[in-house]
Amino acid sequence: MDSLDLAQDPVALTERLVDIPSVSGDEQVIADAVETALRACPHLQVERFGHTVVARTSLGHDQRVVLAGHLDTVPEHDNLPSRREDGIIHGLGSCDMKSGVAVALHLAATVPEPQRDVTYVFYECEEVEADRNGLSKLAASRPGLLEADFAVLLEPSDAVVEAGCQGTIRVDVTVTGERAHSARSWRGHNAIHAAGAVLDRLRAYEPRRPVIDGLEYHEGLNAVFVSGGVAGNVVPDRCVVTVNHRFAPDRSEEEALAHVEEIFAPYDVTVTDSAPGALPGLGVPAAAAFVAAVGGTVNPKFGWTDVARFTALGVPAVNFGPGDPHFAHKQDEHVPVEQIVTVERHLRTWLETV
Numbered sequence: 001m002d003s004l005d006l007a008q009d010p011v012a013l014t015e016r017l018v019d020i021p022s023v024s025g026d027e028q029v030i031a032d033a034v035e036t037a038l039r040a041c042p043h044l045q046v047e048r049f050g051h052t053v054v055a056r057t058s059l060g061h062d063q064r065v066v067l068a069g070h071l072d073t074v075p076e077h078d079n080l081p082s083r084r085e086d087g088i089i090h091g092l093g094s095c096d097m098k099s100g101v102a103v104a105l106h107l108a109a110t111v112p113e114p115q116r117d118v119t120y121v122f123y124e125c126e127e128v129e130a131d132r133n134g135l136s137k138l139a140a141s142r143p144g145l146l147e148a149d150f151a152v153l154l155e156p157s158d159a160v161v162e163a164g165c166q167g168t169i170r171v172d173v174t175v176t177g178e179r180a181h182s183a184r185s186w187r188g189h190n191a192i193h194a195a196g197a198v199l200d201r202l203r204a205y206e207p208r209r210p211v212i213d214g215l216e217y218h219e220g221l222n223a224v225f226v227s228g229g230v231a232g233n234v235v236p237d238r239c240v241v242t243v244n245h246r247f248a249p250d251r252s253e254e255e256a257l258a259h260v261e262e263i264f265a266p267y268d269v270t271v272t273d274s275a276p277g278a279l280p281g282l283g284v285p286a287a288a289a290f291v292a293a294v295g296g297t298v299n300p301k302f303g304w305t306d307v308a309r310f311t312a313l314g315v316p317a318v319n320f321g322p323g324d325p326h327f328a329h330k331q332d333e334h335v336p337v338e339q340i341v342t343v344e345r346h347l348r349t350w351l352e353t354v
Helices: 010-018 028-039 094-110 134-141 182-187 196-204 253-264 285-293 307-312 337-352
Strands: 045-049 052-056 064-070 083-085 088-090 117-123 150-153 161-163 167-176 220-228 238-247 268-275 298-300 317-319 334-336
Touching: 010 088, 010 094, 010 337, 028 045, 028 052, 028 094, 028 117, 045 134, 052 134, 064 094, 064 134, 088 094, 088 337, 094 117, 094 334, 094 337, 117 134, 134 307, 150 285, 150 307, 161 285, 167 196, 167 253, 196 220, 196 238, 196 253, 238 253, 253 268, 285 317, 285 337, 307 317, 334 337
Parallel strands: 064 117, 064 150, 150 317, 161 298
Antiparallel strands: 045 052, 052 117, 083 088, 088 334, 161 317, 167 238, 167 268, 220 238
């Protein structure tokens, strides 16, 4: 493929990145392009870990910050290649989060002497299970590369700061029954039918909306998969409802699991994936200074982001990137050109100003 021109404006670079397919687990092509382009910048030290690329300045400043973004997308849904219409870029990953990656890549190449040292991280497998996450693997193998005074995740946030993030836990709720021939179904107990009680609890669920540091979070509890069945003439003896709980950052993973187990008692509940939330942390001086530098507006982050990973490492972090997060993962995913320009301008000013 042709090389990336990081000096071109981040709007055009966004289109270029969107046109490189990079579904989770298939990021080699885009990671190769990013690595090659960054290695052409003499002011950066570049390292590669799997399909995660890290580039750093080492100017001896008292403060180091991280700008991070993931290279992967959810699966395609007839939304490639990119197209630009009426000041909006459409296409898979345009919002989540190749526009943010484009901004960070452009800054990495065109701000050779920032007033604070910068670590740029472009990583794999954010959209899938936590144990595949490139940032998580980097934290486990080379935590020193993520040491910083502050971090910015360029996740879509409508070009305003989104603080903290909600945690996420995914569980399998198992309903059991008794097999029988479907011609004599009364001799068994249909587990799929019995799973209706689990769905009833989900329909009746009233989510919490706690206010933390002046920000209102909104929890959720939703079925995301249902599986069961043996054969076309067998009453099934097992049905599994996979449930995703998004919990506010004032709850730990353990507290969230206890809540889910209480909701679905006495059914068997098995955790398949879990990640903690992150409190807003707006009282941290570095966070307060960043918020002031980019406009002062702060919203809560409802979705889970790797802000939580930085928080666990003791690095205060916020989400700040172009794109409306409500359009992430949707077929009509898109990003306004104006937001790409705004985010790039704010971050450039912040990096270049003492």
